[in-house]
Amino acid sequence: MSKIYIETIIKADIHKVxxxxxxxxxxQQSAFKTREKAIAGRTSGLMENGETVTWRAKHLGIYQTHTSKISEMEAPYKFTDFMLKGTFKSLKHQHLFSQEGENTIMTDIFEFESPLGIIGKLFNRLFLKNYLTKFLLTRNKLIKKTAEFSI
Known part of the structure; x- marks a missing residue:
């Protein structure tokens, strides 16, 4: 299992972040390069506990679908989503939030496992972990920009 850990400091209220x-x-705005679109379940607005969303996106030149579900939510401190169906063997994304003065610390803990045994592990190490880290950083950059701009 591979793990990505990212902390983003955002000068905004925890509820907004x-x-x-x-x-x-x-x-969807943050994932414009992969043409990511919500196509089933909740397709716009704010995800709530227990809801699912199915995404369609073009990753590595191939259109893929991925269905995830919010399995835990404690507003405004955390929520967790996990893959119900998709190309990964497993995927879990914890979103954690804490307020420190005027800043919100947004923490992503993204755990995933690729299929295909040793080949999948090698692919993770050589390419996929870096690719997914960049994907998350792009998303976080837009969250930060949007939150700080609308103060």
Whole structure:
């Protein structure tokens, strides 16, 4: 299992950052390069506990679908989504939030496992972990920009 850990400091209220992190429309904006679109389940607005969303996106030149579900939510401090169906063997994304003065610390803990045994592990190490880290950083940059701009 591979793990990505990212902390983003955002000069904005925790409630605003929490909502932006679960905003499907904002996520689609951040993933414009992969043409990511919500196609089933909740397809716009803010994800809530127990809801699912199915994404369609072009990753590595191939259109793929991925269905995830919010399995846990404690507003505005955390929510967790996990893959129900998709190309990964497993995927879990924890979103954690804490307020420190005027800043919100947004923490992503992204755990994933590729299929195909040793070949999948090698692919993770050589390419996929870096690719997914860049994907998450792009998303976080837009959340930060949006939250700080609308103060």
């Amino acid at each position: 929490f909502d932006l992190a679960r905003d499907i429309d904002l996520h």
